[in-house]
Amino acid sequence: MKLRIFSAFLAALFLLPTAWAGFVTYESAGSSPAAITSMRDDFRTAVGGGAVAGPNGSFGGLRREINWDGVPDALSDPNALPANFFNVNSPRGVVFNTPGTGFLVSANAGLATPTLFGFSNDFQTFSAQRLFTAVGSNIMDVLFFAPGTMTAATTSAFAAIFVDVEVAAQTKIEFFDENNSVIFSRDALVAGNQGLSFVGAVANAGERISRVRLTSGPNTLISNGVLGNPNDDIVVMDDFLYAEPLQSVPEPSSLALLALGLVGCLAGLRRRHHSI
Numbered sequence: 072m073k074l075r076i077f078s079a080f081l082a083a084l085f086l087l088p089t090a091w092a093g094f095v096t097y098e099s100a101g102s103s104p105a106a107i108t109s110m111r112d113d114f115r116t117a118v119g120g121g122a123v124a125g126p127n128g129s130f131g132g133l134r135r136e137i138n139w140d141g142v143p144d145a146l147s148d149p150n151a152l153p154a155n156f157f158n159v160n161s162p163r164g165v166v167f168n169t170p171g172t173g174f175l176v177s178a179n180a181g182l183a184t185p186t187l188f189g190f191s192n193d194f195q196t197f198s199a200q201r202l203f204t205a206v207g208s209n210i211m212d213v214l215f216f217a218p219g220t221m222t223a224a225t226t227s228a229f230a231a232i233f234v235d236v237e238v239a240a241q242t243k244i245e246f247f248d249e250n251n252s253v254i255f256s257r258d259a260l261v262a263g264n265q266g267l268s269f270v271g272a273v274a275n276a277g278e279r280i281s282r283v284r285l286t287s288g289p290n291t292l293i294s295n296g297v298l299g300n301p302n303d304d305i306v307v308m309d310d311f312l313y314a315e316p317l318q319s320v321p322e323p324s325s326l327a328l329l330a331l332g333l334v335g336c337l338a339g340l341r342r343r344h345h346s347i
């Protein structure tokens with residue numbers, strides 16, 4: 072009898088879906104935009120939505136992209152980019168966060184502020200003319216919302232282009248699920264001085280990404296032409312691509328847990344009430 076229960080338990084274990092995410096990685100690196108364009112196109116095809124952008128960086132309702140190039144001068148270097156620009160000014164369902172002091176989009180040519188954050192011998196664009204970086208930190212997070220709202224959302228795919236990755240294992244993307252567990256992590260490929268690195272992944276078994284963390288090399292940009300330290304590899308970013316953020320729907324099991332939690336809270340309140 073005990074053996075039969077144990078066998079049933081084992082069978083149930085094997086019937087459970089694999090807990091770890093399945094992601095298909097898309098990555099390439101090279102010295103020019105042309106070197107990574109075919110990988111970018113493969114990622115676009117995998118996520119869907121075609122190659123022609125509609126309003127607010129929407130591709131066919133299936134994918135969003137941010138190339139930074141349409142950000143106005145008034146919100147570009149030396150002026151900070153608001154963290155919620157791409158959910159308020161141009162609603163694309165993402166809000167940024169960083170332990171640093173903010174975000175900067177590089178200046179266009181012909182203005183008082185030098186282009187490419189003042190490092191024209193290190194950076195180039197994938198999409199001209201603007202690049203993007205966190206300020207005073209090499210770490211930033213992307214949080215997802217139903218575009219134009221504060222309703223939390225998740226995505227199923229994300230990719231970014233890093234600029235000037237010269238040292239291995241210092242630049243990476245990480246995906247977190249709704250329980251704040253890492254479900255995907257990948258180092259960007261080294262592209263050499265002024266090179267471009269494409270790195271991204273697409274969920275292939277229904278996994279949902281709640282947060283993306285981007286780590287851009289070991290150095291930081293403080294302001295135009297000024298680094299956090301003179302020696303380490305500085306890395307910035309260009310295009311972000313991601314599947315349309317969709318509002319999170321709690322699973323039945325989560326709802327049951329929530330109900331249990333409420334019952335627990337009520338019981339706790341009643342006990343507290345009695346003890347007063």
Ligand SMILES: [Ca+2]
Nearest residue numbers: 193235264265
């Ligand atoms: Ca460099």
Ligand SMILES: [Ca+2]
Nearest residue numbers: 138198199201
């Ligand atoms: Ca750009």
Ligand SMILES: [Ca+2]
Nearest residue numbers: 235237304305
């Ligand atoms: Ca570098």
